Amino acid sequence: MLHLMKLEMKKFKFGWYIKGALIANIIITALFVSMNYIQEVEKDVIMTNADDAFLLIGTMVRATFIVFAAVLLAQLVIEEYKNKTIMLMFSYPIKRKKIIASKLTIIAILTFITIWLSNTVVTGAVFVLHGYFSFISYSITFTDWMQQAINMIPFAIAAAGTSLIPLYFGMRKHSVPVTIVSSLFVVSFACSYNPGFPVVMIIPIQLILAAIGMIIAYLAIRDIEKEDAI
Structure with missing residues (x-):
């Protein structure tokens, strides 16, 4: 599996993803x-404390990289089916399940790492910038920043699983646009915030969404040895 993952990483060259993540971090920080x-x-109070600030940053980061994950799904899986290049890979003396599983594992791991790192980087940048420009009326301490890095781990894990949900929609007609658009609908629910029912903050719901993503991934590879890839 690890060997397959390394081959996939070399094949698709994820430099664009790293550059995109860096640009996204800068944009999120600027926003x-x-x-x-x-x-x-404007005296229009949106954030009154560090928790509100971290919630907003975490929401923006997760929403951004769930969409990034859909782009990865489109590139690594959907386009391979659409262009029928997946048949070449299936001709190798390797189980199909391992091939697809390696692709999905790469996407989930990258999504987890990127969300966790991006959240840590953006909150750290805010902490540092505030020390120079004092642009917030509430205090954010180094301890707050460290605690947020720890608190983000389960949410990043959940988001990594949730990011696989668009696979279901994309695989129906092997459509790249459908894969990416469906991720926007996933984000609109997973990252929704209503004072009475803040889905983005409720970890059990986030874990349920992650479980749905994992089930979809399992169903995508369960009978793949018997199916015609075309």
């Missing part, structure tokens, strides 16, 4: 800073 400046000017 957060801008929102705080607007809050101060």
Whole structure:
């Protein structure tokens, strides 16, 4: 499995993903800073403490990289089926299940790592920038930042599983647009925040969504040895 994952990483060259993640982190940080400046000017209170700030950052990060994961699904799986290049891989003396499982594992692991690192980087950048520019009216301490890095782990794990849900929709007609659009619907629910029912904060719901993603991944490979890839 590890060998297959290494081959996939070499084959698809994930440099674009790393660059995209860095740009996304910069944009999320800029948006957060801008929102705080607007809050101060307009006196429209959105965030009153560090927890509110971390919730907003975490939501933006998870939403962004669940969509990124859909792009990975489209590239590593859906396009392979659509272009029928998957048949070449299936001709190798390797079980089909392992081939598809390696692709999905790469996506889930990358999503987890990127969400956790991005959340840590963005909150760290906010902490550092606030020390120079004082653009927030509440305090964020180093301890708060460290605690947030720890608290984000289960949410990042859940998001990694949730990111596989678009696979179900994309595989129905081997459609790249459907895969990516469906991820937006997943994000709209998984990252929704309503004061009475803040889905984005409820870890049991996030874990249920992750379980659904894992089940979809399992169903995608369960009978693949018997199915015609075309």
